Amino acid sequence: MSSTNEWLPAGPNVEAVRSQYADPLLALSQAEMPAIVLRQAYDPAHCQALMQRFINWGLIRDPLVKSADGRTRIDIGTSLGNRGHDQEAFLRHAVDTHQLFAHLFDGFVNPVQTMYDSLAALAVNKEVKTAREPDGRLYGPAIFRIHYETHSYKPHIDHVTLREKRFNYAVARFEHQFAGILCLQNASQGGRKAQTILHQCVWTPAVQPHIENETFPQYAAANNIGSYRVELAPGDLYFFNTRCIHEIPPLEGDDPRAVLAVFIGYSSDYDEIYVWA
């Protein structure tokens, strides 16, 4: 295993990543780097304008206006993690999301397209598609997550089969799962802010007790496991391997933190890459 300071992200744009790695997504599937970070992949002025549109359209609440809505997180989109227990309802909800997203970005660059195009530009001989069931029904293409309060996530992984044990979905066939995150707004303004701490540790059953018992920090220290802290400004986009143990530290600031997020299914021997939320 390489030392801490050698596990560094690829970036800061597609051209640079493609010159560093012949097959960047294959390298990501092997956790050769903590993340692929694309700086200013999306216009930060459009990030701000989209946040205002979400408020104007009543999709999220205005943090400046007192509201009875006490939710600390609002999603715009269809989450397999939250809705996948009922496949029919999940797929019906995704239809509504596709209808909403067809007009939600009118007049702006479509950030979902930016996400898919960036992924396609990193892929070698693979086609990027919204995830679908064999009968053609589509999953939600991406999701906006707006956090109104600082919310930390303990060390964990995200994986449709390894963690969530969902075998009744087409995405279960992919060996590797990545996440793509586009920063729209940080909890405090100015510069790059922390998003996620990625640990140089791919999940195995042997690590699971340390996740369950919340002893991963001690395990990481004892085993000299390196980590990388992703910091983003609005418009920055990154991809990471969600089988790497990762966590979100408590963040400072009073503004809602907003991201556009996707999950990505990848296998070296499939010529399709599936994207969902």
Ligand SMILES: [Fe+2]
């Ligand atoms: Fe996660």
